[in-house]
Amino acid sequence: MTAEARAQKIKVLIFDVDGVLTDGQIFVIPGPDGKGIESKGFAAHDGLGITLGRLGGLRIGIITKRNSQTVAIRARDLKLEFVYQGQAHKMNAIREILEKTGYSIDELAYVGDDIIDLPVMRQCGLSIATANARQQVKDVAHYITPNAGGQGAGRDAIDFILSVQGSLGRVIEQYLDEDNQAAEVADVGVGNM
Structure with missing residues (x-):
């Protein structure tokens, strides 16, 4: 099955953090x-x-092995629905997310960059590796982002899924609509203020 066919089914998108939503430096x-x-x-x-x-x-979230106040603040600012820190075995969190949502593993996409992400990537409906991912991760990925983690890889994954689902253009216009209250409050973060 192609990456595009897999992306058609996606309802839940989960990101690793270090090396995916960041460049991996701590x-x-x-x-x-x-x-x-x-x-x-x-x-x-x-x-x-x-x-x-x-x-x-x-429906979007993160699963990371580390516990970090920085990640907690960013997750809050982004209004992420699923936030799991301290997860050495990420499939446990995945199973909980699927139970909460009622979706199947085929309706879940996961973006990863290192071997800790392999158990999820080997099972999920759409596995996405960042451009900077370890080769073992790229080998199991259905899609590899053009950009590296911390350099827009998360956006690449979302743009790919929404493009395939035929909604990217509509969603962009919805975001730009000054009268759309959902868009207005969607990404108003405050950092640590």
């Missing part, structure tokens, strides 16, 4: 208490893409 700044303060950089294109995906009817 900055640890020493705090006065001897503990580190973690920071990461996220691509604004991905944030807007997540808004477009939601307007297009996708």
Whole structure:
């Protein structure tokens, strides 16, 4: 089955975080208490893409092995429906998401970049690897994004799915419509303010 045929069925889109929604770098700044303060950089294109995906009817979330306040803040700002941190075995979270939504594994897309993502990518309906993904991940992917993680790979995945489903143009116009309240509040983040 082609990537396009698989994308037609997608209702849920799940992202890994490090190396997918970020470039994979983790900055640890020493705090006065001897503990580190973690920071990461996220691509604004991905944030807007997540808004477009939601307007297009996708249910969107993240699953990551790390626990990070930075990720929690970004997830809140993006109004992600599914947020799972501290997940060493990501299929456990996937099963919970499918149970909550009532969708099948064939209706779920997953975007990953490293071997921890393989169990999900081997089973989901549409597996997407970022351009910077490890070769083992690219080998199982149905689609590889043109851009690397942290450089718009998340937006690439959403644009691909919405394009195949025939809704990308409509969703963009819906987002640009000044009278559309759903679009107006969809991606108004506050960061850590």
